[in-house]
Amino acid sequence: ATVVAGDVGGTNARLQLYSSAGELLLDRRYPTAEHATFAGCLSAFLAEVDAEGIAQPAAAAIAAAGPVAGNACEMTNLGWTVDGDALSSELFGGAEGAVAVLNDFEAAGYGVAALVGEANAAAREDNTLVVHAAEAVEGAPVAVLGPGTGLGYCTLAWSGERYSVLPGEGGHASFAPRGARQRALAASLEARDGYCEVESVLCGKGIVSIYEHLKEDLGESEEPLPVRTPAEVTGAALDGSCRVCLEAVDIFLEALGAEAGHAALRALCRGGVYVVGGIAPRLKGRLDEVGHLRDGYLYKENAKFSELLSTIPLYVVTDTDVGLHGSR
Structure with missing residues (x-):
C-alpha cells in the first residue's frame, strides 16, 4: 500500500507518495495559483501516480495552513477548503477516515x-x-x-x-x-x-x-x-x-x-x-x-x-x- 503526505501553504502545495516501508516514490510541488481547489490539485497528483504505474494510495495526511476543525481546514491565506472527509469520499473510494487533515x-x-x-x-x-x-x-x-x-x-x-x-x-x-x-x-x-x-x-x-x-x-x-x-x-x-x-x-x-x-x-x-x-x-x-x-x-x-x-x-x-x- 502507498500513502500521501502533503504540506499545503498559501503559495505551493507539496505532495509526496510513500510506500508502506517509508520509501519515497513520488515528489511533486504545485503552485496553488494553478488550481481552483485542493481537490483539483490532489487529483492532478493522483493522475501522475497513475501515469507512473504506481499503486494508488490508500490514505493521506495533509497539513494545511489554517485552523483545523472537524477534519477540515479553511485556509487562512488562500481561498481553499481542505476537507478530509470529502476527499475520502471523492478520491479515496469512500473509505472512512482515509484522509486526515492537520x-x-x-x-x-x-x-x-x-x-x-x-x-x-x-x-x-x-x-x-x-x-x-x-x-x-x-x-x-x-x-x-x-x-x-x-x-x-x-x-x-x-x-x-x-x-x-x-x-x-x-x-x-x-x-x-x-x-x-x-x-x-x-x-x-x-x-x-x-x-x-x-x-x-x-x-x-x-x-x-x-x-x-x-x-x-x-x-x-x-x-x-x-x-x-x-x-x-x-x-x-x-x-x-x-x-x-x-x-x-x-x-x-x-x-x-x-x-x-x-x-x-x-x-x-x-x-x-x-x-x-x-x-x-x-x-x-x-x-x-x-x-x-x-x-x-x-x-x-x-x-x-x-x-x-x-x-x-x-x-x-x-x-x-x-x-x-x-x-x-
Missing part, C-alpha cells in the same frame, strides 16, 4: 520533535543553525514558529513518552514594536490595513511591507526604488545591491528574534525555540554576518527577561521539508 504547523511541530532532546543531537546538528547556544532542558516545552506565506506557531509539550503538538494562531496576535523604527513601521501598517498583527511584519509579504515603508526615508531621491517581491528584497539584501533591502531584512530579523523570545517566555520553553520555514535559512548569509536575530531574541536592554532567555537555545531549522516529515 494544521501545517502541527505537522511542522511533529517534524521538529525529531530534532529535540539529547537522543536527537546528531539530527539537530545536521538540520539546524544555532543562533543562540544554551543547554536545553530535557522534556521541557518547545516553541516552534516560522515565517513563510504567513506566520505559523505551535508549542510542543512532553506527555511522558513523546512530544504532543499544540497548534496555535499566534501570528495573528498584535505586533509589539520595539524602538522608534519599529513603532513607525507599525503605525504605517496600521494606517494602511487598519491593524498590525505579527504576521503583518513576519512573513514574505511583511518583508516587502518593511521595504516599502523604508523606501521614502532611505531610498535614493533621484532614482525611485522599484517594486520588489519578497525574493527580490532578500536577494538584493544578500548581494549588497540595495541598502534599503538590507535595512528591511535587518528589521525583519530583529522582529523575528523578538517574537521568538516572546514564544519562549509565554510557555517557558526551556526545551528550545525553533524557527522553521524557507525565509530564515535563505538569510543565512546575513545571520552569519550580523547578530540581529540573536540580539532581538535576547534584548539585553531589558534585564527582566534577557537573563532567562539566555538559558534557552534558539535554532533555525535548515530542512525546509520539516512539515512534510511531520505529516508522515
Whole structure:
C-alpha cells in the first residue's frame, strides 16, 4: 500500500507518495495559483501516480495552513477548503477516515520533535543553525514558529513518552514594536490595513511591507526604488545591491528574534525555540554576518527577561521539508 503526505501553504502545495516501508516514490510541488481547489490539485497528483504505474494510495495526511476543525481546514491565506472527509469520499473510494487533515504547523511541530532532546543531537546538528547556544532542558516545552506565506506557531509539550503538538494562531496576535523604527513601521501598517498583527511584519509579504515603508526615508531621491517581491528584497539584501533591502531584512530579523523570545517566555520553553520555514535559512548569509536575530531574541536592554532567555537555545531549522516529515 502507498500513502500521501502533503504540506499545503498559501503559495505551493507539496505532495509526496510513500510506500508502506517509508520509501519515497513520488515528489511533486504545485503552485496553488494553478488550481481552483485542493481537490483539483490532489487529483492532478493522483493522475501522475497513475501515469507512473504506481499503486494508488490508500490514505493521506495533509497539513494545511489554517485552523483545523472537524477534519477540515479553511485556509487562512488562500481561498481553499481542505476537507478530509470529502476527499475520502471523492478520491479515496469512500473509505472512512482515509484522509486526515492537520494544521501545517502541527505537522511542522511533529517534524521538529525529531530534532529535540539529547537522543536527537546528531539530527539537530545536521538540520539546524544555532543562533543562540544554551543547554536545553530535557522534556521541557518547545516553541516552534516560522515565517513563510504567513506566520505559523505551535508549542510542543512532553506527555511522558513523546512530544504532543499544540497548534496555535499566534501570528495573528498584535505586533509589539520595539524602538522608534519599529513603532513607525507599525503605525504605517496600521494606517494602511487598519491593524498590525505579527504576521503583518513576519512573513514574505511583511518583508516587502518593511521595504516599502523604508523606501521614502532611505531610498535614493533621484532614482525611485522599484517594486520588489519578497525574493527580490532578500536577494538584493544578500548581494549588497540595495541598502534599503538590507535595512528591511535587518528589521525583519530583529522582529523575528523578538517574537521568538516572546514564544519562549509565554510557555517557558526551556526545551528550545525553533524557527522553521524557507525565509530564515535563505538569510543565512546575513545571520552569519550580523547578530540581529540573536540580539532581538535576547534584548539585553531589558534585564527582566534577557537573563532567562539566555538559558534557552534558539535554532533555525535548515530542512525546509520539516512539515512534510511531520505529516508522515
